[in-house]
Amino acid sequence: MRFLYNVLIQISYAAIWCAQGFSLKMKAFVQGRKHSFTDLEKTIHPTDTTVWFHCASLGEFEQGLPIMEALKKTYPHVKLVITFFSPSGYEIKKNAPIADAVVYLPWDTRKNAQRFIAQVRPQWAFFVKYEFWPNYLFELKAQQIPTFLVSGLFRPNQLFFKWYGGFYRKALETFDHFFLQSASSQALLEGIDITHTTLSGDTRFDRVAKQIEIDNTVPFIEEFIDENLCLVCGSTWPEDEQVLLPYLLQRNNQLKSIVAPHNVDESTIRQLKSRLGEACILYSEVLKNGMNGSPDVLIIDSIGLLSKLYSYADIAYVGGAMGSTGLHNILEPATFGVPIIIGKHFEKFPEAERLRQLAGLFSIDSSESCAKMLNQLITERSFREKTGMIAGHFVNSNTGATQRIMQHLKEHYTVTA
Secondary structure, eight states: OHHHHHHHHHHHHHHHHHHTTTOHHHHHHHHHHTTHHHHHHHHOOTTOOEEEEEESSHHHHHHHHHHHHHHHHHOTTOEEEEEESSHHHHHHHTTOTTOSEEEEOOOSOHHHHHHHHHHHOEEEEEEESSOOOHHHHHHHHHTTOOEEEEEEOOOTTSGGGSTTOHHHHHHHTTOSEEEESOHHHHHHHHTTTOOOEEEOOOTHHHHHHHHTTSOOOOTTHHHHHTTSEEEEEEEEOHHHHHHHHHHHTTOOTTEEEEEEESOOOHHHHHHHHHHHGGGEEEHHHHHHHOOOSOOSEEEOOSSSOHHHHGGGOSEEEEOSSSSSSOOOOSHHHHTTTOOEEEOSOOTTOHHHHHHHHTTSEEEOOSHHHHHHHHHHHHHOHHHHHHHHHHHHHHHHTTOOHHHHHHHHHHHHOOOOO
């Protein structure tokens, strides 16, 4: 089975290599990996003590960050090597100050795995939430390097739990310990005789809880809101905008809206601005020329502001769940005590389901249901404030995963100088 896996890995990489001529994302995916080993040579030296974190994309980086910070605090001499699978994560965090080296994960071949681990020589290896690359995992096991999954989340339909998933179960068995988000994930692993687990919770709660303690000021936002209620629409995709824009175009005189699309490329921003017409202004335009007039919608055409923008929100719409791209981080607005609206496809996001059951979050499936929910939150102050209070309490009552993980590591594993 491993032979077949390696053949399929080579075929899939060849397909992606061919696709780079038609997609800028695929081009970044391929070309970025050409520099991984040379970039590591510049920053990681034979005498360094290293710890490796692998993150699929930006969300997993944010999930792993509290542990990275705790490790740096506990072991300041350790160098952190962070790898990404996707261009979106790498491009945004390639200069992350917490890291000593940030590179694309070389494609999961035996040769790459052996070379990467020989070059990095990690004392510990962390995989965040998911992404299980068998050749890397088998090589880590062969080198007796303690390997952990943090904020792990498993579902019954994954290959590990199918009768034909033996190869992937063997890869899973290479982990020394699993730090899990949910009891259901723990039960699934127990069902395949994996018991070296800890129900630690989700480190994202620790991450977002710190956001409220920092300066979240964003230039011109208070001037734009001007004492109105504020709706922040974060990480939106076209499917989200399809249900949101009819409401935004009504120009409700009680509401100012901030739209931060997931993609901020020129074409996406131009199309969004065209659809909103005179009702909107770009953040880049405000920075350049000041706030001209009194627009109802501010389009954020830059990255890195969203977590701060939620601090201004009275209501938040979190994108990704109206289509198939995946729900974005609901905890960022929740930590500020903001009621949240999302789309209809959130089955893979247990935190969203839990908060929905608590009535701190609402799911919509059409522009009509979106308008109805927004109208209720805008017009009923007590309802809005109670919903936001539930969301804030949800975050506060679920922190502590980082502390539980670090305690286990200190008790059972060591990092040498």
